[in-house]
Amino acid sequence: MARQDASELEHRLGRQAEAVCRHYLSNGDRQGNYWQVGDARNAAGRSMFVRLRDTPKGPAGKWTDAATGEHGDLLDIIRESLGLIDFADVAQEARTFLSLPHPEPEPASRRGLAPAPSGSPEAARRLIAMTLPITGTIVQTYLRRRGIALLHGTGNLRFHPRCYYKPDDGPTETWPAMIAAVTDLAGKITGAHRTWLAPDGSDKAPIDIPRKAMGDLLGNAVRIGVPGSVMAAGEGIETMLSLRQVLPDMAMAPALSAAHLAAILFPATLRRLYIVRDDDPAGDGARDMLIERANAEGIEAIPLSPAFGDFNEDLRRLGIDALRAGVRVQLAPDDVARFMNLAA
Known part of the structure; x- marks a missing residue:
């Protein structure tokens, strides 16, 4: 009887998976079709993923903690987040939750959230x-038309x-x-x-x-890949993705403008920074400021310069082989073997 009751509750909770997560996993937030949080006990973090919609991979409400390998359903979330032990208490809490009104989560005004200030984080x-x-969207089409096919990370x-x-x-x-x-x-x-x-x-x-x-851009960036001791920073997203076509294992950080590039913050592990400049006066100024800041922190700074206006223009006009050759001669010798895609 308990198993049948659990199955029915699990099914009903799955129909309101996002509302369950917002109620019991309030330290997380929605990322696409998943709720992301630290763990089933509502710790802050990003290692646990709760499916919010039925997909071919499984029903809504199923979750996995990538850090621990734990997995379960929404009843487990209720149990863990509240510290309950007996199934009877978990079932009662689930029934209480299901008796409450839970309207559709979008738009924000229907979720009971105050409107966020325009342009805010x-x-x-x-x-x-x-x-x-x-993957499979017109974003991928757009990038491929600009010569950008490698999209890992x-x-x-x-x-x-x-x-x-x-x-x-x-x-x-x-x-x-x-x-x-x-x-x-x-x-x-x-x-x-x-x-x-x-x-x-x-x-x-x-x-x-x-x-x-x-939002808050100063010092921050669109991060592509995981930075270690070496990374590259530049302005535009397509510029940095173009460079990554020939440096597929190097982390990239588009800062979105010359002013924000000059102010980008450095990871603690960073020892060498490639500064990808656009061929204009603003790009020159950002490069000079960033070299000064990096050197002051003991980080080697090496500019990477395109043949034309930026590396996406190089990729589209010259092709990937010419881009690879042009970048290779500007790299530190030990980074050629470490990061450059020589076999492509």
């Missing part, structure tokens, strides 16, 4: 929570099918968009960058300002 986090992975790049765009005059529009999560050194989301796209992914959307950032 919280607004950025809520935007990213509504996005999807880029790009979990901070996301897809939004209908992202709001407010022109200076006229009504608000919606366009598909590539959304990039801006994070601090600890991995906390502090901002977001939007690149609105044409519906077929062939190019950016035909609007006045197809790129905009929001």
